[in-house]
Amino acid sequence: MSQPARIIYCHCAYAQVVPKAVKEEVLRRLLDSGVAFDAVADLCEMSAKRDPMLKQLVEEPGMKIAACYPRAVRWLFAAAEAPLPAAGTDVLNMRVDTADNVIFALLGDGFKSREAS
Amino acid sequence: MITAPKLIVHLALYEGEGSEPLAPPIRFELIRTLLEKGYAVSTIRPGGRVSSPAEGSLIVLGQFTGQTPPQAVGVSGAVQVYFRDIRDLDNPAILLAVEGLCGQAQLPRPGGWKPWFPVIDYDRCTNCMQCLSFCLFDVYGVSVKGKIQVRSENNCKTDCPACSRVCPEVAILFPKYRSGPINGDEINPDDLRREAMKVDISSLLGGDIYQALRDRSEKAKSRFSKERDDDRALKERQRCLAKLQEQMEIPAEVLASLPSIDQIQAKAEQAKARAVEALKLAAASSDA
Numbered sequence: 001m002s003q004p005a006r007i008i009y010c011h012c013a014y015a016q017v018v019p020k021a022v023k024e025e026v027l028r029r030l031l032d033s034g035v036a037f038d039a040v041a042d043l044c045e046m047s048a049k050r051d052p053m054l055k056q057l058v059e060e061p062g063m064k065i066a067a068c069y070p071r072a073v074r075w076l077f078a079a080a081e082a083p084l085p086a087a088g089t090d091v092l093n094m095r096v097d098t099a100d101n102v103i104f105a106l107l108g109d110g111f112k113s114r115e116a117s
Numbered sequence: 118m119i120t121a122p123k124l125i126v127h128l129a130l131y132e133g134e135g136s137e138p139l140a141p142p143i144r145f146e147l148i149r150t151l152l153e154k155g156y157a158v159s160t161i162r163p164g165g166r167v168s169s170p171a172e173g174s175l176i177v178l179g180q181f182t183g184q185t186p187p188q189a190v191g192v193s194g195a196v197q198v199y200f201r202d203i204r205d206l207d208n209p210a211i212l213l214a215v216e217g218l219c220g221q222a223q224l225p226r227p228g229g230w231k232p233w234f235p236v237i238d239y240d241r242c243t244n245c246m247q248c249l250s251f252c253l254f255d256v257y258g259v260s261v262k263g264k265i266q267v268r269s270e271n272n273c274k275t276d277c278p279a280c281s282r283v284c285p286e287v288a289i290l291f292p293k294y295r296s297g298p299i300n301g302d303e304i305n306p307d308d309l310r311r312e313a314m315k316v317d318i319s320s321l322l323g324g325d326i327y328q329a330l331r332d333r334s335e336k337a338k339s340r341f342s343k344e345r346d347d348d349r350a351l352k353e354r355q356r357c358l359a360k361l362q363e364q365m366e367i368p369a370e371v372l373a374s375l376p377s378i379d380q381i382q383a384k385a386e387q388a389k390a391r392a393v394e395a396l397k398l399a400a401a402s403s404d405a
Contacts, residue, residue, distance in 0.1 A: 006167075006168075011149075011152040011153070013152055013153050013155060014155075014232035014293075015232050015293040017292075017293055017294075017295065017300070024149065027145065027148065027149060027152075028145050030160075031141065031144050031145050031148060031160065032141055032145075034162055035162060036159070036160055036161055036162040036167045037159075037160055037167065038157065038158075038159045038160075038167050038168050039148060039152055039157065039158045039159070039160065040152075040157045041125075041152045041153070041154075041155045041156060041157060041227065042155070042232065044232055044234075044292050044293065045125070045155070045230055045232065046125060046157075047236070048230050048234060048270060049125060049230060051125050051157075052170070052172060052173075053125070053127065053157065053168055053170060056168050056170075057168055068292060068300070068301065069292070069297075069300060069301030069302050069303075070301075071238060071290065071301040071302070071303065072236065072290050072292040072300065072301025073301070075236045075237065075238050075239070075290060075301070076236055076292060078239065079236050079237070079267065095300075
């Protein structure tokens with residue numbers, strides 16, 4: 001089973017816009033999967049504070065980001081002067097997608113939901 | 118944006134060689150607790166890759182099987198690394214230890230920011246300066262090349278998306294907004310039509326918004342002098358504000374905190390001058 005190069009999980013800690021059940025299920029299954037990943041409290045905060053970690057993150061290709069709308073994530077990174085690479089970044093939207101779909105996109109089909117396995 | 122970076126405290130939960138893994142429910146609760154307190158946490162597992170801070174501080178938590186120094190310096194020399202053994206500690210105790218370390222080492226505390234600010238989609242923005250002209254709270258500014266920027270996001274009024282409503286290109290996002298396309302959702306032709314209707318301030322107020330406010334002010338003065346009908350003036354003002362509030366989803370608190378009509382006029386003149394100057398700069402930059 002291949003492991004993604006880099007996974008970023010955003011907990012959207014400062015607003016209630018990402019369904020709690022989805023983000024917690026994604027977090028739980030990422031932790032249970034045994035992969036290493038970066039969890040951030042809120043990408044909006046990192047963008048607003050121009051956290052240098054964002055610049056570091058975009059230096060490597062093949063990043064997968066579990067957060068919200070791709071257009072929002074893209075311009076949050078750009079606002080922090082850390083533009084996402086034009087290709088090779090997947091943004092998974094926990095505002096509208098299911099935890100199953102997000103986990104599948106992050107980890108592949110080796111990580112089925114508890115119900116499915 | 119021009120604000121200097123403010124570092125966020127980064128933690129790492131180390132479960133690689135030389136440590137014992139946490140039980141899954143404890144690991145989940147710990148990470149969730151730390152995230153909800155505003156910390157960034159890298160989960161370090163065997164064979165995986167995560168970010169490593171280039172500067173600032175890193176607090177490494179783990180159930181270490183060997184001896185770890187309480188403090189070290191990262192290989193780059195720019196990162197201060199602190200280790201905390203969390204064996205036998207419950208989550209509140211771990212949080213207390215992290216907060217204590219932050220206080221002791223004078224590390225920045227999480228939070229202290231407002232999760233409401235505009236983000237510009239430069240694929241759509243045409244640099245028309247309507248947002249700069251419209252916002253009365255100086256959230257927007259321009260770069261040295263005359264490009265519109267979010268300059269003072271802390272000035273932005275929570276839950277007010279009015280500038281995104283006036284943007285003719287739907288280029289202003291508020292990621293925490295409840296609905297699309299302002300929240301960053303993709304824009305479809307229906308959205309464009311709907312936004313175009315909402316941004317048609319000219320039809321809403323019968324011309325330039327500031328001119329309309331000036332006209333209203335003049336009419337009000339004239340009416341006051343003739344009729345001295347304070348109640349009628351108040352009702353008219355409330356009707357106008359209610360219409361603005363409804364059409365542009367401006368929170369009542371924002372309307373209540375608007376400057377006086379004279380201040381609005383002065384700000385409008387300043388914003389207009391800045392916009393004209395910025396457009397000249399942008400034209401000069403594109404010619405160069």
